[in-house]
Amino acid sequence: MRDSPAVAVICGSRSDLPTLKGCFDVLDGYGIVWEASVISAHRQPDALHAYVREAEGRGARVFIGAAGLAAHLPGVLASLTARPVIGVPIDGGALGGADALYAIVQMPPGVPVATVAIGSAGAKNAAHLAARILALGDPAVAERVEAFRTEQAAGADIGVDPRA
Ligand code: RP5
Numbered sequence: 001m002r003d004s005p006a007v008a009v010i011c012g013s014r015s016d017l018p019t020l021k022g023c024f025d026v027l028d029g030y031g032i033v034w035e036a037s038v039i040s041a042h043r044q045p046d047a048l049h050a051y052v053r054e055a056e057g058r059g060a061r062v063f064i065g066a067a068g069l070a071a072h073l074p075g076v077l078a079s080l081t082a083r084p085v086i087g088v089p090i091d092g093g094a095l096g097g098a099d100a101l102y103a104i105v106q107m108p109p110g111v112p113v114a115t116v117a118i119g120s121a122g123a124k125n126a127a128h129l130a131a132r133i134l135a136l137g138d139p140a141v142a143e144r145v146e147a148f149r150t151e152q153a154a155g156a157d158i159g160v161d162p163r164a
Pocket of ligand 1: 066068090
């Protein structure tokens with residue numbers, strides 16, 4: 001049987017899935033078990049509510065919500081669970097994702113959503129942030145987070161003389 005997912009990724013539309021590919025790849029890289037669902041906060045509010053309860057019951061520890069336009073999905077997730085919620089503003093639409101960014105980041109006090117950058121960069125960082133949260137209670141994930149940081153530092157062009 002598949003392990004219960006530690007990270008539950010929910011997006012508002014199938015059209016959001018290509019932007020989330022980097023998120024899924026990064027989670028896989030950390031060996032984190034995840035699942036993804038398409039549930040719209042606007043179009044399927046009852047299903048979203050039921051899913052959060054059920055995913056919590058199966059052990060989901062971090063939720064990632066991704067949506068575009070008037071992106072209420074991550075905020076609604078944060079209203080439904082006490083577990084950490086990371087919000088990914090999906091780019092697209094007439095405002096290029098700025099609408100989604102503002103909708104996700106401007107949460108009222110007491111209902112936090114950790115908001116990452118617009119689009120695929122944010123999608124990847126949502127996964128890195130989820131890994132860092134899980135690392136607090138999981139030494140194996142903590143080790144992989146440190147290994148990633150070491151690898152990333154080794155690949156950076158620190159000290160390279162641009163004139164050379
Ligand atoms: C949002 O509206 C979704 O997250 C998506 O980014 C956007 C457009 O949805 P579709 O019309 O493509 O289903 O709720």
